[in-house]
Ligand SMILES: Nc1ncnc2c1ncn2[C@@H]1O[C@H](COP(=O)(O)OP(=O)(O)OP(=O)(O)O)[C@@H](O)[C@H]1O
């Protein structure tokens with residue numbers, strides 16, 4: 271009996287109820303003022319999102335007490351933010367709704383514009399993953415080779431350090447202008463943004479490799495290709511994978527920046543288009559969508575990490 | 584022809600503080616199938632000497648020959664066990680050994696290499712631990728895997744640098760016995776060069792003890808005990824006591840010399 275009570279009377283559940291109540295009760299009177307309150311869209315999508323979060327919270331499983339607590343706190347925070355958003359917009363209308371759109375309208379955009387958004391997503395993912403994958407592969411392999419040859423390492427390292435110190439955002443407009451198509455330009459921009467840090471990281475890691483590992487491989491008569499790809503590469507792998515999360519954020523940032531300059535499709539383009547049309551409801555929806563995509567990608571990288579790194583050292 | 588021939592060997596390190604001569608004019612022959620222990624106080628150059636045989640250190644002058652031929656770098660006829668645990672942490676025990684096997688037998692199939700790996704891990708008593716990553720093994724177990732890895736390539740020469748130095752006394756004795764058994768099971772055809780600080784270990788294992796002082800060989804002592812050896816028999820014998828006290832006095836000499844040198848300082 272008591273356990274049932276403690277399971278139902280949780281902060282996330284309480285906030286969920288409050289949120290539902292807020293959505294289902296009438297809006298502020300200011301909404302009637304002409305030019306102030308935009309028309310409310312159907313709250314159905316927003317409600318669905320809330321219910322999905324609540325379901326995920328209720329159905330979450332895990333043996334770890336600590337982790338359960340963390341996920342419950344996260345849910346509580348998300349609900350709190352949504353509640354604050356709902357209250358400041360639809361309930362109090364502290365600013366005109368064109369500037370501060372209520373969550374119902376924003377979430378409804380996902381249904382209104384789903385094909386446009388999905389197309390943009392596919393486009394962006396194509397550019398992102400192409401540039402990202404090419405850069406990681408090139409950075410790792412070249413870094414491996416350059417790092418392994420001391421003379422090459424000493425010459426190349428300071429140069430690439432200087433080059434990589436320049437934030438890729440700075441040369442985005444130039445490259446978008448320079449290259450014939452936007453596709454090639456944005457892939458190239460992402461490539462540059464990821465390549466140099468990966469390359470340098472790799473050189474560093476290979477150059478400072480534990481000499482015991484190298485000595486062991488040498489007395490085992492490892493030829494050069496085994497030394498590079500079966501000893502040094504696995505030795506550096508955890509570092510590479512750990513960096514993927516950061517690299518992913520960097521590439522999303524560069525891509526969106528590039529898309530805001532020259533694209534005719536894509537997630538960043540969507541945000542730019544509607545913010546220049548002063549449609550902030552769609553702008554915010556676009557931003558939320560990008561955040562969601564990035565979170566899912568990071569989650570995927572974390573999964574990869576757990577799969578690939580089984581050893582600690 | 585001796586298995587290993589070192590003639591007027593010098594090794595110099597060049598580092599931040601200039602050139603340092605670690606070995607000076609070493610001449611030493613080691614016969615086929617001999618078990619030799621290098622003994623001496625810390626810093627006298629044992630690892631440096633072994634490093635030459637491993638092919639990791641280059642002599643600055645003099646010659647080093649194996650089977651009558653000068654060698655450059657490591658070779659498949661030699662296998663090494665280091666003091667530090669030298670397994671690759673991303674591989675399991677079985678994969679570690681199999682990896683070494685495929686590096687020596689390049690055309691061998693994976694399944695065959697795995698079978699050899701299992702056979703040698705069996706021999707060192709790790710049957711139930713083959714699929715564990717090295718980080719999941721104790722120090723003694725890791726060193727057993729390293730021994731299995733070295734033996735699995737059927738080397739002519741086994742080079743060991745204080746392989747049991749980091750282990751507790753009991754594990755150490757167990758592994759010493761195991762090593763002698765393994766060596767015996769291959770008809771003692773393998774030549775072993777084994778570095779140690781531990782006089783008892785050297786007396787139990789070696790046919791010959793090379794006692795080193797800094798940069799040089801000070802004395803060579805034959806160890807006459809018959810094989811197979813049992814520790815309790817050896818420890819009880821008179822010869823053991825006299826050999827042991829001889830070695831101890833060498834160690835002690837070394838230290839008293841050092842103290843005299845320091846006396847000039849104080
Ligand atoms: N890489 C190196 N660079 C410079 N000097 C070195 C290097 N390795 C060893 N030495 C020096 O060479 C000498 C011999 O070192 P070595 O490691 O062969 O001694 P050791 O007999 O194996 O000692 P221990 O029993 O402590 O392992 C020492 O004085 C050491 O300082």
Ligand SMILES: [Mg+2]
Nearest residue numbers: 629630631744
């Ligand atoms: Mg040493």
